[in-house]
Amino acid sequence: MISRHHKDIFFKRTAQVTTFLCLGVLALLLYHIGREGMSYVSLDFLSNFPSRFPEKSGIKAALWGSFWLILLTGIFAIPIGIATAVYLEEFAPKNRLMTLIELNINNLAGTPSIVFGFLGLVLFVRGLGFERSLISGAATLSLLVLPMIIIAAREAIKGVPRTLREAAFALGVTRWQCTIGQVIPTALPGIMTGIILALSRAMGETAPIIMIGALTYVAFTPEGPLDEFTTLPIQIYNWASRPQEEFHQVSAAGIIVLLLMLFTLNFAALLIRMRTEKKVKL
Amino acid sequence: MERRWQRRSPVLFDWLRKNLSTQAQTMPLYIRIKEKIIVFFLAASSFVSVFITALIIYILFSESAGFFKKVPLGDFLFGTRWSPLLEPASYGVLPLINGTFLVTAGALIIALPVGLLTAIYLSEYASNKTRQFLKPVLEILSGIPTVVYGYFALTFITPILQTIIPITEVFNAASASIVVGIMTLPIITSLSDDALQTVPRSLREGAYALGATRFEVSTQIVLISALPRVGASVILAVSRAIGETMAVTLAAGATPKMTANIFESVQTMTAYIVEVSLGDTPQGTIGYQTSFAVGLLLFIITLTLNFMAQRLLYKKKH
Numbered sequence: 001m002i003s004r005h006h007k008d009i010f011f012k013r014t015a016q017v018t019t020f021l022c023l024g025v026l027a028l029l030l031y032h033i034g035r036e037g038m039s040y041v042s043l044d045f046l047s048n049f050p051s052r053f054p055e056k057s058g059i060k061a062a063l064w065g066s067f068w069l070i071l072l073t074g075i076f077a078i079p080i081g082i083a084t085a086v087y088l089e090e091f092a093p094k095n096r097l098m099t100l101i102e103l104n105i106n107n108l109a110g111t112p113s114i115v116f117g118f119l120g121l122v123l124f125v126r127g128l129g130f131e132r133s134l135i136s137g138a139a140t141l142s143l144l145v146l147p148m149i150i151i152a153a154r155e156a157i158k159g160v161p162r163t164l165r166e167a168a169f170a171l172g173v174t175r176w177q178c179t180i181g182q183v184i185p186t187a188l189p190g191i192m193t194g195i196i197l198a199l200s201r202a203m204g205e206t207a208p209i210i211m212i213g214a215l216t217y218v219a220f221t222p223e224g225p226l227d228e229f230t231t232l233p234i235q236i237y238n239w240a241s242r243p244q245e246e247f248h249q250v251s252a253a254g255i256i257v258l259l260l261m262l263f264t265l266n267f268a269a270l271l272i273r274m275r276t277e278k279k280v281k282l
Numbered sequence: 283m284e285r286r287w288q289r290r291s292p293v294l295f296d297w298l299r300k301n302l303s304t305q306a307q308t309m310p311l312y313i314r315i316k317e318k319i320i321v322f323f324l325a326a327s328s329f330v331s332v333f334i335t336a337l338i339i340y341i342l343f344s345e346s347a348g349f350f351k352k353v354p355l356g357d358f359l360f361g362t363r364w365s366p367l368l369e370p371a372s373y374g375v376l377p378l379i380n381g382t383f384l385v386t387a388g389a390l391i392i393a394l395p396v397g398l399l400t401a402i403y404l405s406e407y408a409s410n411k412t413r414q415f416l417k418p419v420l421e422i423l424s425g426i427p428t429v430v431y432g433y434f435a436l437t438f439i440t441p442i443l444q445t446i447i448p449i450t451e452v453f454n455a456a457s458a459s460i461v462v463g464i465m466t467l468p469i470i471t472s473l474s475d476d477a478l479q480t481v482p483r484s485l486r487e488g489a490y491a492l493g494a495t496r497f498e499v500s501t502q503i504v505l506i507s508a509l510p511r512v513g514a515s516v517i518l519a520v521s522r523a524i525g526e527t528m529a530v531t532l533a534a535g536a537t538p539k540m541t542a543n544i545f546e547s548v549q550t551m552t553a554y555i556v557e558v559s560l561g562d563t564p565q566g567t568i569g570y571q572t573s574f575a576v577g578l579l580l581f582i583i584t585l586t587l588n589f590m591a592q593r594l595l596y597k598k599k600h
Contacts, residue, residue, distance in 0.1 A: 008497040015403035018396050019416065022471075025464055026423055032438045033430070080327045087324035103592060105331050110518060110588040111581065112525020114552050115338060117559070118577050122341045126565075143334050150331070174309055176317045197425075204427025207527035207552070211559045233429045233528075240433045240532055248437050255430050266425060270418060 033259070037252025045253055050218070050235065054246035057239075059254055064221040065134070065214075065229035066203055072138030072225060073145065073202050078195055080142075081149030082184075085191075088150075089157040090179050109147035116144045117211025125212050132213040133226045140208050145198040152194020156187040189276040196269040200262050206233040232258045342578040349373075349571035358575065364538040364554075366572045367563065377538035378576060381455065381548035385530055386523040388459025388544055389466055393519055396463075397470030398505075398512070404471070405478035406500040417472065424468035431461040432532030440533065443545070453535025453547040461529050466519040473515030477508040514594035521587040525580065527552040551580045 002010075040054075048058025084105075092098045120140030130136040160183050168178040184191075209231055218230040232254060239251035350358070353373045361374015400420070404413050439457040443450045450456065481504045489499045505512065535547030536557055549557075558573040 004495050004498070008495040011497040011500075012403075012407055015399045015407060018399040019403045019408075022396065022400060022420055022423070022467065023416075026419070028438075029426070029430075029434050032434065036437065080330055083324045083327035084331065087321070087328045091321050091324060092328070101328055101332060104335050106592055107585060107588045108331055108335060110521055110584065110591070111338070112522075112527065112552065112584055114525065114527045114555055115342075115577060115581050115584075117555075118341055118345075118574065119334070119338050121559075122345065123337060146331060146334070174313065174317055176320055200425065204425075204429070206427065206429045207556065210556055213559065233427055236433065237429050237528060237532065240429070240436060248433075251433055252437075255433060258427065259430070262425065262427070263422075266422070 030259075033252050033255050036249050037254070037256045040250050040253035041256055046257070049220075050238075054244070054250045057247075057250050059232060059235055059257060061218040061221055062230050062232045062235040062254070063257075065218070066231045066233075068134050068222050068225070068229065069138050069141065069209075069231055070199055070203055072134060073141045074195070074199055076139060077142035077146050077149055077198070081146050081195075081198075082153050082191060084146075084150045085153030085157055086179060086184070089154055090175065090183060105147050105150055109151060112207075113144055113205055114207040114211065116140055117208035119143065120208055120212040130226070132228050134222055134229050135225045136212050137209050137214060137229065137231075138225075140212055141202045141205060144205065144208060145202050148198040148201060149194055152197065153187070153191045156190025156194065157183060159190060160186045189272050193269045193272050196265050196272075200265040200269075203265075204233055204258065204262060206231075206237055209234060210237070338581065342574055342581055345574040346571055346578050348566075349568060349575045352568060362540055364549075367558075367561070367569050371568070373572065375551075375576065375579065377540050378549060378551045378554055379579075380540050381534065381538060381553070382524055382550040384455045384542065384544060384548055385458045385462055385526075385534060385550055386520060388455060389462035389523045390516075390520060392460060392463030393467045393470055393523075394516060397467050397515075397519070398474060400467075400471045401474035401478060401512075402500050402505065404475045406496065406504060417475065420468050420471055424465060424472075426465070428465065428526060428528040429532070431465055432529040435461040435529060435533035447545055450545040451535070451547050453533065453537070454545050455534050455548045456544040458530045458534035458550075459544065461533065462523050462526050465526070465529070466523050469519040469522060470515050473518065474508070474512045477511030477515065478504055480511070481507050510594045510597050514591040517587050517591040517594070521584045521591070524587070525552065525584050527556060531556045551576050555580075 044056075045058050046063065047060050048056060049060055050062075051057045088098065088102065092101075117140065120136060120143075124130050124136040124139045125132065130139070164182050164186060165178055168182045173181065214228075214230055214234055218228065222229045236251050236254040236258065239247045239254065242248075358373055358375050360376065361372060362376050363372040363374050364377040365372050404416060408416065435457040439460050440450065440452065440454065443454065443456055485503055485507060486499055489503045494503070530550045531553040534550060534553060536549050536553060537547040538549040538554065539546070541548065554576055555573045558570065563569040563573075
C-alpha cells in the first residue's frame with residue numbers, strides 16, 4: 001500500500017529528475033554540435049567566403065552581415081522602444097486607449113516572426129524601395145524586437161522606487177526632468193539587459209530575413225546599409241539543408257560561432273542584472 | 283522671458299498657461315513648452331506599435347485579396363489537397379493545418395508535462411539558490427536560435443528515431459515535434475513558475491496546517507489556484523509552436539499531406555511560406571499570393587490564441 005508520504009517522495013523525485021533532464025538536453029545539444037563542428041572551426045573559417053568545397057567554406061560575409069544588421073536594428077529599435085516604455089509608464093493617462101496599446105504590444109510580442117517577414121517584404125523591400133538591402137532587413141527585425149524592448153524597459157522603469165520620484169518632485173522638478181534625471185538612469189541597467197536580449201534574439205532570427213530575400217550565397221562583405229547581405233543563421237540554414245554530410249559539419253561550425261556570440265551577449269546581460277540586484281539590496 | 287511673452291500677447295499667454303498647467307506651475311514657460319513637445323514625441327512613438335499591427339493586418343488582407351477572388355474561401359479552408367505550385371493546382375489548406383497541428387500536438391505532449399513538473403519543482407521544492415541558478419539556465423533553451431534546433435533535429439534526433447523505428451523518413455514530424463517541444467518548454471516553465479509564486483503563502487500554510495503533504499499542497503492548492511495563469515502559459519507555448527518556422531522547415535520537410543503518422547514527412551503553414559520565398563515564384567502570380575493567404579490564416583490563429591492568453595493573464599486575482 002502506497003502511503004500519502006510515499007506519493008509525496010515519489011512526486012518530488014520525479015519533478016527533480018525531470019528538471020535535471022532538461023539540463024541534460026541542453027548539454028546534449030551543445031555536445032552534439034561541438035563534436036560535429038569543432039574540426040571545421042578555424043581562423044580560415046572566419047575569414048573565408050562560402051565555397052562549393054566544405055573545407056574551403058567560411059563565414060566572413062555572414063559575420064559582417066550579422067554585425068551590420070544588429071547595429072542598424074539597434075539604431076532603429078532602441079530609441080522608439082525606450083520612448084514608448086517611458087511614455088506608457090511615466091506620462092500616459094490610464095484610459096481605454098492606453099489599455100489597447102498595451103494589449104497590442106503584448107500581442108505583437110507573441111506574433112510569429114515569419115509574419116513580420118510579410119511586413120518587411122511589402123513595406124520595406126517593395127513599398128519604400130530598399131530592395132534586399134541591410135536597411136530592409138534591419139527595419140524588419142527592429143519591428144520584430146520592438147515589443148521585447150518595450151516590455152523589458154517597462155519592467156525596469158516599474159522597478160524604480162516611488163520614493164525616488166517623490167523626492168525629485170519635492171525639489172520642484174517637472175515630470176520630464178524627473179524622468180530623464182532620476183528614473184531612466186536608475187532603470188538603465190534593466191533597460192540595457194532587455195536591449196541586449198532583444199538584439200541577441202534579432203541575431204538568431206532567420207525566417208523574416210529569408211522572406212525579405214537575403215541571399216544564401218554572398219561572396220562579399222557589405223560596405224554600407226544599402227548593400228545586399230547574408231547573415232550567420234541564413235548561412236547555417238543553407239548548409240544544413242544540403243544533403244552532404246560534410247556541409248552539415250560546416251553548418252555545425254557556424255552554429256558554434258553563433259552560439260558563442262549569443263552566450264557572450266547573454267552573459268553580459270546576466271552580469272548587469274546581477275550587479276544591479278546587489279545594489280538594490282543595499 | 284515669461285514676462286516679455288505676457289506683454290506682447292496676453293491672449294496667447296492665457297491660452298498657453300491654461301493648456302500647459304502641470305504640477306510645476308512655477309516652471310518658466312519655455313520649459314513647459316519643451317516638455318509638451320517631448321511628451322508629444324514620446325506619445326507618438328508609442329503609437330508605432332499600433333501602426334505596425336494595423337500595417338500587418340492591412341498587408342495580409344490586401345495581398346491575399348487577389349487569391350480569394352480566384353479561390354472560394356470554402357475551397358481554401360476545407361479542401362484536402364494542397365498543390366498550388368504544380369498543375370493541376372489545388373488550394374485546400376487542410377494538409378498544411380494538419381502538418382502544423384501534428385507538430386504542435388507532439389510538441390505539447392513533451393512540453394506540457396515536463397514544463398509543469400519543472401515549474402512545480404522550481405517553485406515548490408527547490409531551494410531559493412537552486413531556483414536562481416536553474417531558471418536562467420533553462421531560459422537559455424528558449425534563447426537558442428530556432429535554426430540550431432532544426433540542425434539538431436535533422437542530424438541528431440532523426441538518426442536516433444530511425445534506428446528505433448525503421449519506418450522513420452529523413453524528414454518527419456516527430457523530430458520536429460521533439461525540438462519544438464524543447465524550445466517551448468521554457469515558456470511553460472518560466473511563466474508557470476511565476477504564476478505559482480504569486481499564490482499567497484497563507485493558502486499553502488492553511489493546507490499544511492490541515493496535515494496535507496507537499497505533493498497535495500502543490501497539486502491541489504497551489505496549481506489549482508494559479509490555473510488561469512498556468513493555462514495562459516500553455517496557450518502562449520502553443521502559439522509559439524504554431525508560428526515556429528526554421529526548425530520545422532529543416533526537420534519536418536515539405537510534403538503537404540493529410541496524415542496522422544508522425545514518422546512521415548509533412549509540411550506546416552510556416553514551412554510553406556519559407557518554400558515560396560526561397561523559390562522563384564514571380565510576384566503577383568497566384569502561387570505568390572497563396573503565401574499571403576497562408577500567412578493571414580497563421581496570423582489569425584496566433585492572434586486568437588494570444589488574446590485568450592492575455593484574458594487569462596489579466597483576469598482579476600482572487
